Each structure stands twice: as C-alpha cells, then as structure tokens.
Amino acid sequence: MLEPIRHILQRQRVVLASASERRQRLLSSIGVEFESISSNFLENLPKESFSHPIEYVKENAKQKAIDVWRQLAGNGGHRPDLIIGCDTVVTLDDDIYEKPKDTEDAIRILSRLSAHKHVVYTGVALVTHGTNQSSSSSVADTVCASASSHASSGDSDDGPEDYVVTTFHEGTDVYMTELSDQMIKSYVSTGEPMDKAGAYGIQGIGATLVESIRGDYFNVVGLPLHRLSKELYHMYVE
Template structure:
C-alpha cells in the first residue's frame, strides 16, 4: 500500500483522518496560496486543496497526498481567517442570527491520478450579543479559523443548526474522503 500523506498541519484534519484507522503521515504544505477572487467558492477551495496536495506530492512521488481547504461564505463573500481581533469580532457580528455556507475542498493526488471534490454545508448561528462575542474572542479560538469560529470547539455554542456534513465544517468531509481514497487502492 502506498503511504498516505496529509498535506496539512491542521490538528482538526489530522484527528479526522485518524478516524479512518489507516496509517498516514503529516507533511504540511508551504505553498503560497494563489486564488482568483472572482471564482466560485467551490472552485476556490478545490484549487487551494490541489495546490497544497501538488506542493507536497512533488517530493513524495510514491505516495497518495491529500490536501484540503475550507472557506466560509456569507452574502457571496468569502471569509478567510481573521486578520486580528477587530476583524474576528466584525465577522462574528455579521454571522450572528444568520445562515452562512461552509465549503471544504479536497484534493487527492498520486503519480497515477488525481481527484478533487468539495462539500457545502449551511450553518446557522444564534443571535449573538456583544458579551457572547467578547467571551468567545477571549478563548483565542477564532483567530486561526475561517469565519472566525470553530464548530468543534467553544464555537459550538454559537451554532443553532447545520444542514450538511458536520465534518466538512470541522475541516475534512471524512466520509467522502474515505470513499474517494478507496478508488486509489484499486
């Protein structure tokens, strides 16, 4: 069996891939992410996932490399990770009481083939007070996450409901990844 390489340093993606009970190694991509801001969100996440996977695969010729990327979208605008505390607070205010979309793109590449796909999940927040936002910011959790929240952590209390793949919101649609990986072992 070819080794599987996760091209991400995300502890959440590492934990989710561990659920498959298959051996893998982590080799985080260091690629400078280049994206066309006018692209659709699904194209953005698949492109970024593929850039990451190819970056690592260049040095891992006999491996299967998995790259992933996640963005949050509201009102047609892609929200990345916050630049600072003020940006995170503004994002949380914008998401308050509303439904937004989370797109996670995945690329799986080997020497023989490559595949990309994405999952789209709708997430609805409760109405947030300024106290809610301040308390959440004080956890430090929002600062390295797309959309300024982590559904798997303390950000779970912000979420009223989701429609779609929960694990995609965490950062890796693991059920779909499992099915796609099976195709690489045939």
C-alpha cells in the same frame, strides 16, 4: 466504509498535505494511517478570479497537494501513493471568510454570521500516480498530468509530474444563533476564533454558538470524512 479497503490503504504511503492538528485528528479518527507534511504553497490566489468559492477551495487543495507531491516525488526516496490536500472557507452571500486577521476582524466576521445561515465549503484534492485511475462511479473531477519538465527520480517509473489529481468538494449549511455584542467579545477573548476560518471553532467553545447544521459536520471542522471515504473506496475497491 473504509474497512473493505483497509488492507490496501495499510500498504500505501498516505500523506496529508496539511499541518492542521484538526485535520490530522479527523483522518486518524477514521483509522487511516498517514504522515503529515506541510505544503509550501502560499495560498494567495485571487479569490475574485474564481467563479465560485467551490472553485477557489478546490484549487487551493490541489495546489497544496501537488506541492507536497513534488517535494516527495522528486527526491528519489520512498514515493507517496496518495496525497490528500484540503482547503476550507466560510461563505455568506458573496463573501469568503478565512482566518481573521486580528480580534477586530474576528468580531466583524462573527457579527456578520450572527443569526444567519452561512455555508462552509471544503475542497479536497487526491494526488495519486499517473497509472491509477479513479473509478467511473465517482463524480469527482480528475485531471492527469504526464508531460513532465522534471527528471524522473531514480527508483520510479513515473516522474514528479506523472500524477493524477482528483478533486471534489462538500458544502455544509451552518445556522448560527443570534449573538449579543457581549457574547461575541467574550468569545473572541478566549482566543479560539483566531486560527479558524469564519472566526469560530465548531469543535470547541464555538459549538455553543451553532443551532444546527445541514450536511457533513466534519466538513465544517475541515475534512469531509464521508465523501473522502467514498472517493477512496471507489479508488481502491477490488
């Protein structure tokens, strides 16, 4: 659904605030041209201070995107037009699972997910110039920042803090099959779980462990492609 706005997107400097190859592949797969810049945000927010994992992933996504905005907007170079930040977690009951600490942790997480439904949440933050406004047809949250303590860069009308942040999230239910101890240990021994939230990669060998999902598949991989496209469409459609 991006084709009607692709000519606009092609004139924009789009930055993915992520070093994740999986997210880069996803964004490329829908034909968006972008560059990737890693955020320096430490991702150490206290999970327990958020009322719901949704708030946690949206805040992480926002902080990552704002960090990259500040890296780029303040140095007088070619200003970005759009920064996309994202964060993904796996949740079961009240627990949030991110990347496993070690193989023991991966075995513990997978034993917990076995034969259960869990929910994968991805929060997304879109940072644009303060003069852009999200369409009223969007149901995303929009926050403006215009009171700046930073100096404006020489070639821009607005300073590093003159931005708008639009955040949204998607949740996808994932039904994992019943895993024997042998299956879990042999899957962990492949190494695949170690850099993945929830200790499995649905786009790899982990595909064999998932009976079904309910929601956006790409949200489980790390970027909800339909919802992202819908938000961009409403943001840029003429």
